[in-house]
Amino acid sequence: GQNIDQPTEMTATEGAIVQINCTYQTSGFNGLFWYQQHAGEAPTFLSYNVLDGLEEKGRFSSFLSRSKGYSYLLLKELQMKDSASYLCAVLPYTDKLIFGTGTRLQVFP
Amino acid sequence: DTEVTQTPKHLVMGMTNKKSLKCEQHMGHRAMYWYKQKAKKPPELMFVYSYEKLSINESVPSRFSPECPNSSLLNLHLHALQPEDSALYLCASSPDRSTNQPQHFGDGTRLSIL
Numbered sequence: 513g514q515n516i517d518q519p520t521e522m523t524a525t526e527g528a529i530v531q532i533n534c535t536y537q538t539s540g541f542n543g544l545f546w547y548q549q550h551a552g553e554a555p556t557f558l559s560y561n562v563l564d565g566l567e568e569k570g571r572f573s574s575f576l577s578r579s580k581g582y583s584y585l586l587l588k589e590l591q592m593k594d595s596a597s598y599l600c601a602v603l604p605y606t607d608k609l610i611f612g613t614g615t616r617l618q619v620f621p
Numbered sequence: 622d623t624e625v626t627q628t629p630k631h632l633v634m635g636m637t638n639k640k641s642l643k644c645e646q647h648m649g650h651r652a653m654y655w656y657k658q659k660a661k662k663p664p665e666l667m668f669v670y671s672y673e674k675l676s677i678n679e680s681v682p683s684r685f686s687p688e689c690p691n692s693s694l695l696n697l698h699l700h701a702l703q704p705e706d707s708a709l710y711l712c713a714s715s716p717d718r719s720t721n722q723p724q725h726f727g728d729g730t731r732l733s734i735l
Contacts (some may be wrong), residue, residue, distance in 0.1 A: 556726070613663055
């Protein structure tokens with residue numbers, strides 16, 4: 513089976529740094545993706561990793577360790593608008609994306 | 622704003638109605654997807670189209686009928702839906718189903734079944 517785990521909820525303060533972890537056990541691996549989803553809106557693509565290491569995109573970075581089945585999304589200089597759900601998704605094979613249950617992040621002033 | 626456009630944004634229908642959801646992308650993507658998302662849950666894959674042909678049907682009830690008229694358009698025809706079908710329906714596209722490129726989502730259609 514396919515299993516993707518993320519914390520359900522996290523809180524952080526504006527201006528701080530937060531790390532959202534994701535662990536996965538899947539029958540294959542072709543990439544790991546992070547999406548942001550505000551309530552009632554569509555998921556927005558943030559970052560993805562295919563190889564081990566860190567990918568940086570502005571305030572967002574994502575890390576992958578395939579041997580450990582582990583990834584994290586790092587958000588720096590948090591802003592109020594970063595309050596959203598963050599979805600970790602794995603592509604075990606081509607085209608069939610499997611989503612984790614998402615981490616709801618609340619940013620406080 | 623997204624490059625995947627879905628219409629309508631909201632739809633309320635009775636259980637005996639027939640309606641269609643529409644999705645359009647002009648990024649030249651050849652893989653298109655339908656997902657269903659219930660509140661506080663992740664998206665669940667329903668259908669995958671690759672080069673206008675249905676490649677995956679995740680055991681979706683026949684009251685949902687997908688159609689891909691051309692490489693830019695994807696429809697989801699709805700008939701005799703149940704109240705539990707109320708959800709956010711998301712369309713997504715990616716360059717090709719055989720690559721590991723990210724899928725890009727439309728804003729979704731929020732469907733309510735009375």
